[in-house]
Amino acid sequence: MLSLYRFLLRLYPRAYRHEFGVEMLAVFREAQTETWKKGVLARGVFCAREVAGLLRGALGEHLQAIAGSDLLTASRSRINFTPTWSGSPTKRRFTMRSEFRFPKATAPLMALILALIVVAIEKAKAIQASLPHTNPHVGPIQPAQFTLFSTVLVVVAITCAAGLLGWAILFALRRSGLHRLSEFNPSERVGPVGGGPHRP
Amino acid sequence: MRSLPVTEPVLLILLSLAEQPRHGYSILKDVQEMSDGQVSLSTGTLYGALRRLLQDGWIERFEENRASRGRQAYRLTPAGRRNLQLEVTRLTHLTRLAGLRLARVNPDLVGVNREGEA
Numbered sequence: 001m002l003s004l005y006r007f008l009l010r011l012y013p014r015a016y017r018h019e020f021g022v023e024m025l026a027v028f029r030e031a032q033t034e035t036w037k038k039g040v041l042a043r044g045v046f047c048a049r050e051v052a053g054l055l056r057g058a059l060g061e062h063l064q065a066i067a068g069s070d071l072l073t074a075s076r077s078r079i080n081f082t083p084t085w086s087g088s089p090t091k092r093r094f095t096m097r098s099e100f101r102f103p104k105a106t107a108p109l110m111a112l113i114l115a116l117i118v119v120a121i122e123k124a125k126a127i128q129a130s131l132p133h134t135n136p137h138v139g140p141i142q143p144a145q146f147t148l149f150s151t152v153l154v155v156v157a158i159t160c161a162a163g164l165l166g167w168a169i170l171f172a173l174r175r176s177g178l179h180r181l182s183e184f185n186p187s188e189r190v191g192p193v194g195g196g197p198h199r200p
Numbered sequence: 201m202r203s204l205p206v207t208e209p210v211l212l213i214l215l216s217l218a219e220q221p222r223h224g225y226s227i228l229k230d231v232q233e234m235s236d237g238q239v240s241l242s243t244g245t246l247y248g249a250l251r252r253l254l255q256d257g258w259i260e261r262f263e264e265n266r267a268s269r270g271r272q273a274y275r276l277t278p279a280g281r282r283n284l285q286l287e288v289t290r291l292t293h294l295t296r297l298a299g300l301r302l303a304r305v306n307p308d309l310v311g312v313n314r315e316g317e318a
Contacts, residue, residue, distance in 0.1 A: 016251070019251075020247045020250075020251065023224060023247070023271075023272050024224070024243045024244075024247050026224075026225075026271065027223075027224035027225045027228065027243050027246070028243050030225040031225060031228060031243065049240060049242045050242050050243060050244070052242065052244075053241075053242025053243060053244030053245045054242070054243075054244040055244075056244060056245070057242075057244030057245065057247070057248045058244075060248060061248070061251075
């Protein structure tokens with residue numbers, strides 16, 4: 001279980017792992033030692049809870065890293081919620097900022113994909129029109145007979161594919177350098193750019 | 201700063217830290233104890249909440265003399281304590297309001313509410 005925990009910890013962003021990884025592992029060890037004395041059922045519940053918690057946490061941290069922690073915390077901090085019990089309305093102010101930027105190559109790439117799809121459709125139509133209609137009659141399509149095993153296999157395959165796709169999207173967005181925007185502070189840029197002599 | 205109201209796990213973590221600084225495992229145990237075993241936090245949930253509370257300035261790291269790596273303690277900041285107090289006030293008000301509304305529908309509940317307040 002400890003090795004599984006270590007493996008799942010790798011799903012977290014590097015900065016998060018660096019800050020909390022050792023601590024989380026130590027707390028997990030302590031909790032595991034105690035739970036292991038309680039029996040099989042308690043162990044099962046503990047493992048399921050930890051795995052689910054790690055997966056949810058890793059996804060949340062990645063989403064936060066992609067969207068930019070500054071954006072999320074800024075939007076939260078701007079909700080000025082003052083609990084007042086005298087009947088006056090609570091004041092709420094939302095300020096929305098768009099810090100999300102797609103990479104510049106996105107639009108041409110999407111246009112290229114769209115053009116390829118259109119060309120492929122037209123080509124298929126042309127091939128269909130050129131073929132003689134001498135195909136024998138095909139009977140009604142019978143529904144596939146799914147057994148329990150094949151159903152589980154299909155569900156697992158779809159889940160894995162969806163997970164991989166999601167992960168690829170997250171990875172692509174991280175590669176765009178978007179998460180670095182939240183750490184960018186223009187005020188820290190002091191001194192001449194390029195290491196030239198500093199003019200008073 | 202985090203907006204109010206807070207979620208139940210976060211509220212329990214804050215209540216756990218209200219009394220004294222605690223490290224991760226101690227928070228897990230205390231939350232379980234406070235909720236009579238109804239809330240069991242996973243380490244992923246706990247550290248996700250701690251990370252956000254640290255970022256929002258509600259809690260801070262507390263240096264212990266004999267702390268080993270992996271046993272980092274946390275404590276409430278003054279701002280965190282103030283916000284926790286606000287949240288508790290909000291919940292108290294909500295509970296009182298709920299009692300009053302229910303008592304209007306079913307007057308038998310008035311006695312129950314008074315017993316609860318006593």
